Amino acid sequence: MKKKTSIALHIKALLLLAVTCLTVSPSSAQSYESYIEQGLAAAQEQHYDEAINHFRQALRLSPNDIRNALTYANIAKMQVAQGEPLKAIDSYDMALGIAPQNLPILKAQADLYLSLGNLNKAILGYTKILDIDSRNIDALLGRAYIHQQRRDYQAAKTDYERLLTLQPDHYAALLGVAILFQNAGKPQEAIARLSTLIDQYPDKAEIYSVRAEIEAEAHQPELALIDLDKAISLSPDNKNLILTRAYLHLHEGHKHLAQQDFERAIQLGVPRGQLKEELQQCK
Numbered sequence: 446m447k448k449k450t451s452i453a454l455h456i457k458a459l460l461l462l463a464v465t466c467l468t469v470s471p472s473s474a475q476s477y478e479s480y481i482e483q484g485l486a487a488a489q490e491q492h493y494d495e496a497i498n499h500f501r502q503a504l505r506l507s508p509n510d511i512r513n514a515l516t517y518a519n520i521a522k523m524q525v526a527q528g529e530p531l532k533a534i535d536s537y538d539m540a541l542g543i544a545p546q547n548l549p550i551l552k553a554q555a556d557l558y559l560s561l562g563n564l565n566k567a568i569l570g571y572t573k574i575l576d577i578d579s580r581n582i583d584a585l586l587g588r589a590y591i592h593q594q595r596r597d598y599q600a601a602k603t604d605y606e607r608l609l610t611l612q613p614d615h616y617a618a619l620l621g622v623a624i625l626f627q628n629a630g631k632p633q634e635a636i637a638r639l640s641t642l643i644d645q646y647p648d649k650a651e652i653y654s655v656r657a658e659i660e661a662e663a664h665q666p667e668l669a670l671i672d673l674d675k676a677i678s679l680s681p682d683n684k685n686l687i688l689t690r691a692y693l694h695l696h697e698g699h700k701h702l703a704q705q706d707f708e709r710a711i712q713l714g715v716p717r718g719q720l721k722e723e724l725q726q727c728k
Contacts, residue, residue, distance in 0.1 A: 481499070500523075514541075517539040518547075521533040534558070538554075548574055564591050568587075585604050585605075602625060622638060623642060636656060649679075653679070657689070670694075684709075687709050690706050691706030700728070
């Protein structure tokens, strides 16, 4: 009897030791933090599937952890990198279900909606950010851009003005206001704004390009060509700028100059077949 009791106690001791080893052995279980660290390391190496797997392991380990908002956001970033934006939208939804007022996550989702062309969802996201933080520069800029795309110029102007009150030298907002006047049918006001902007940022090719576009629309091809020349000197491998100048040269009857620009655009990667008709017109 004593021998049986001794054996039973011995078995219990072995079981207790096994449970203890399973509990404390670092090789048998990982912590939430270690899974996140491994996921971030994998993401750094662009091993996106591996990163997502580590992040999901952390979620399974601690499903009620408040930090899961950031973990879902990290998964969303990986899904965007993999070219799966719709899955990323769902992951951002999960993140916002945990932390509905997290501004970086709200912005990331709104920016993603904007990149997908879903202006309705994007503007809702930016507006929610502004409901939380009325001075948020990124949200004001994003919403102003959407208003402009929708041709709601007054609403766009209001957001741009709010932004410039907060940050008077904000380059993108100043450029946006100039384009706003262009779209609203006020070319001279747009040109005046762009000229002021050029004084502040003389090395920005896109400003000269936008001003050239307005000058061409206003039947001032000579001025447009001067601005395009300047833009291309600042960004010599920009095939879009070179093509724009080529078409303007062609329109003005400068066939030789147009052909030079079309050939340069081809060197930069534009398929020759795409410009077959234009090259024919240059002869």
